[in-house]
Amino acid sequence: MTGPSLETRDLTVRFGGHVAVDHVSAAFHPGELTAIVGPNGAGKTTWFNLISGQIPASGGKVLLKGEDITRLSVAARTDRGIGRAFQLTNLFPKLTVLENVRLVIQARARRGFNMWTVAMGHRDMIEAAERILERVRLQHLANQPVNTLPHGDQRKLEVATLIAMQPEVFMFDEPTAGLSLDEAPVILELIAEIKRDPGATVLLVEHKMDVIRSLADRIIVLHNGALVADGPPAEVMASAVVKEAYLGGELEDV
């Protein structure tokens, strides 16, 4: 195996006196899906924010394929291959479903500063967006504004935009949160599909144990901002430290 696609070294962030992420070091490899678990406030989303750049790190490093990206902007990290789906749905609410995907493809094609051509004249970008919408089965809603879509479809669209980014690293932050029992499997099927790509590194923050069991190759446990366990699912779930971290029954054993 070649080197890790993504690595964090002693990654730390402090808010005043509170250490939200405390010297977390972990390396991720292509073809691997890592589930990140931990009680609320453990620092999972904050760690994600440090990796994708929404929050600047107080210390430590983020490396993407060996390149130090700790000081880069969010957009520059996206450009280099960090793709992130957010915990709360985060889309362009008044733009159409198609436009939400097309804008991602346009960013990848680096055509954002093209001022002289008509956007809808670029058939290649529209067709690429339509293909991705077909993949997540949203093509029939292509021309609807996003804010008219039910929550489940918005989550699907969020995954679609992540696929459109074609990143090296896929980061999902509770992708099935707030979804009904019949909506969640569609999203999970899409994640499983992404996982089948041997070049994809997938990070997944998730609470539901059945999801973790069926998808994860590896589990990382965060507790009070620190990494307390890292290993194959069976091993981590059996360890005492995890049971202690989850005292109070955080894991939803559905």
Add this chain to the structure above:
Amino acid sequence: MVRLLLSGDRPQSVLLGALLLTILVCLAFAPFLFPGTRSLETAARICIFIVLVASYDLLLGYAGIVSFAHTMFFGMGAYGVAIATQRMGTGYDALAVGTAAGAGLAAVFAFLIALFSLRVRAIFFAMITLAVASAVAVLVSQLSAITGGEDGMNIRIPRELTPAFRPFDGPVLGLNVNGRVLNYYLVFVSCLVLFLLMLRIVNSPFGRVLQAIRENAFRAEAIGYRVVFYRAAATVISAVVASLAGAIFAIWLRYVGPATTLGVEIMLDILLIVVIGGMGTMYGAVVGTAAFVLAQNYLRDWMGGASEATSFLPLVPDLLNPDRWLMWLGILFILSVYFFPTGMVGRLRGVR
């Protein structure tokens, strides 16, 4: 062909399309359809303000950036032409140099303001533009050796563009064509080109990014667009177009002063027209400007007529007294915002 010129941005409503076409025809043939100095003044003012308002809409309606420095950029173009003709003498070269200098200065100012303030909160940018614009306005009125101070400057333009010039021996289509008419067509054609250019920009991939940033800047950054660069670019483009409108305005008026270009009233007019016409729709600038400038110029006349016609009624003639025109303009504005929250264009597109 039409599609290409409009950059695929169809009016999406028969009514709006008809209205836009009417305005275009009226402006294109204004000297022939509405002879007279005053109506030509009104037509030229509509042309120039369409460009000025559209350039502001590019910033506010598309990129979602609030700026109070738009008249400053407008003034830079106008003063550029005035100062260049004063220093270089009358001639087309002076007009070209002045226009280019004004546009260049506007671009530099816009870039610096954007770079220093767009990284932080939106409200900070609005405040910076207000401060810089006020400072520049004070500077212009104080530096009378360069700018003519409060009195402003008269501009001597080439004879071919003045009423004294008569290119034809007899009337053409019943009109005595003089340099003033040629000057009007210079205004009309430049404004049409600038408007179509902006229509292209807002419908380009770049324009789509601006709308994305307006909708959700956090998201735009997350999918790979450097928001600050796009906002800066939009600010610069908008400022340059405003300065070009200012240069055209100076050449048409043959005068520039603080009140005609830098005034707070003009900034307010621009804001009102953008809201009345419909934010984030270039066509809103067209219908909004036409309605607003016509009301501003002719409301007093119409009211005078209405006041006389109703002289037999109690109270009504007093309410319709031409001196009350500003009150009626205010009422019209409130009504239009209340009934057309998405502007005239939004309303017209709604009915289909």
